[in-house]
Amino acid sequence: MAFEHREVLPGVFHIRDGMGVCMTLLVGEKQALLFDTGYGVEDVHAFVRTLTDKPLTVILSHGHHDHAIGARWFDKTYMFAEDIPDFLTYTGEKQRSIVKEQAEGKGLQVVQDYLTFAPSVPENLQEGAIDLGGMTAQVIHCPGHTPGSAVIYVAERQLLLSADDWNPCTWLFFPAALGAQEHRANVRRLMQLPHTHVLCSHQPMLFERSMMDDFLNGLTDDVLRSAKPVDITPYEAIDTHQAELPHGQIFVFDWAKAGL
Numbered sequence: 001m002a003f004e005h006r007e008v009l010p011g012v013f014h015i016r017d018g019m020g021v022c023m024t025l026l027v028g029e030k031q032a033l034l035f036d037t038g039y040g041v042e043d044v045h046a047f048v049r050t051l052t053d054k055p056l057t058v059i060l061s062h063g064h065h066d067h068a069i070g071a072r073w074f075d076k077t078y079m080f081a082e083d084i085p086d087f088l089t090y091t092g093e094k095q096r097s098i099v100k101e102q103a104e105g106k107g108l109q110v111v112q113d114y115l116t117f118a119p120s121v122p123e124n125l126q127e128g129a130i131d132l133g134g135m136t137a138q139v140i141h142c143p144g145h146t147p148g149s150a151v152i153y154v155a156e157r158q159l160l161l162s163a164d165d166w167n168p169c170t171w172l173f174f175p176a177a178l179g180a181q182e183h184r185a186n187v188r189r190l191m192q193l194p195h196t197h198v199l200c201s202h203q204p205m206l207f208e209r210s211m212m213d214d215f216l217n218g219l220t221d222d223v224l225r226s227a228k229p230v231d232i233t234p235y236e237a238i239d240t241h242q243a244e245l246p247h248g249q250i251f252v253f254d255w256a257k258a259g260l
Contacts, residue, residue: 002108003047008206009157011135013051014199018042018108019099021066022201024161026154028132031055035152035161036201037070037077041103041110045073057130059139060122061163062146063087064174065095067201072119079122080141083148086176091119125150142190144183146176151190158196165190166212167200172253173232173240179257184219191216214246225260227253 002018005025013025015038023036025048032054037044048056060068060079063086071077071091079087089095096115103110130137138153145164152161164171165187172183191213198207227241230252239255 001042001047003042003044004204005051006204008199009159009197012154012157012159012199014204014206015044015047016204017044017070018106019066019103020202022199022204023067023070024152024199025051026132026135026137026152027052027054028135030131030133031057033130033132033137033152034058036061036067036163037073039066039099039103040070040072041099041108041114043073043111044070059125059150059152060087061151061161061201062149063090064146064164065090065099067163068122069096069099069119071122072117075120077120077122078125080125080148080150082143083146084121086146086148086174087119087122140190142186144178144186145170145172146174147178153190153193153195155194158194160190160193160195160198160209160212162187162190162198162200162212164201166198166215167202168211168215168247168249169202170215170249170251172251173235173238175238177254177257179259180219180224180251180253181221181259183253184216188216211247211249215249215251218245218249219243219251221260224253224258227251227255229255 005015011027017038019039026033058077063083227243230242243251
C-alpha cells in the first residue's frame with residue numbers, strides 16, 4: 001500500500017495516502033480515533049490496523065471526496081449533519097470516476113469495486129470530549145471550509161487538528177463554503193485554545209501555532225479587498241480571489257460571499 005506515516009507526537013500518527021491527502025490517528029491507552037479517511041483507493045482500515053488494534057472511532061472532518069471516500073472501509077463513521085449533502089455529492093460515482101482516473105495516472109492500484117460500492121452515510125456527530133485513555137479528543141464544530149467542518153483539540157498534546165479550516169493553502173470557494181469573514185471569525189475562536197502545534201489535512205508536517213496565528217493576523221479586510229482574481233478549474237463560474245499571506249500562505253475565497 002502507498003500510505004506513509006509519522007508519529008509526530010506520542011500517540012499521534014499523521015498519515016498520508018497515495019493521493020497525497022493526510023489523516024490523523026490518535027492512539028490512547030484504551031482506544032483510538034481516526035480523523036478523516038482519505039480518497040479510499042486503498043484499504044485505509046487495513047493500514048490503520050498495522051498501527052493499532054485498539055477499538056476505533058472514525059470521524060470525518062467534512063464531506064469532500066479527499067477526506068470521505070475512504071469511509072467505505074469502515075462499518076461506522078461520524079460527521080456533522082450539515083455536511084451530509086456534500087458527502088452524498090462528493091462520494092458519488094461521478095466523483096469516484098474522476099478520482100480513479102487521477103489515481104491510475106499516479107500509478108496507484110485502485111481496488112476493483114471503487115466505482116460500484118455504495119458508501120454508507122455517516123452517523124450524526126456531536127460536539128464533546130472523547131476519552132481515549134490518557135488522551136482526550138475534543139470535537140468542535142467549526143463552520144468555514146464547509147458548513148459541517150469539524151476540528152479536534154487534544155489538550156494533553158496541546159494540539160489542534162484543523163482539517164481544511166486552516167491549511168497554508170486554505171480554500172473557501174466551494175459552493176457550500178461560508179463567507180470569508182464568517183470563516184475567519186469561527187477559526188479565530190479556535191485560537192483561544194491553548195495549543196502549541198497544528199496538524200492540517202494537506203501537509204505532512206507538524207506546524208508551530210505561530211504559522212496559523214500569522215495566517216489569521218494577516219487576513220485583514222484590507223488584505224481581502226486587495227486579493228487578486230484567479231481561475232480555479234472547474235469553478236470558473238465562481239468569482240474566486242486569492243489573498244497573499246505571511247510565509248507564502250494563500251487564502252482563496254468566493255468574492256461574492258466576502259461581505260466587503
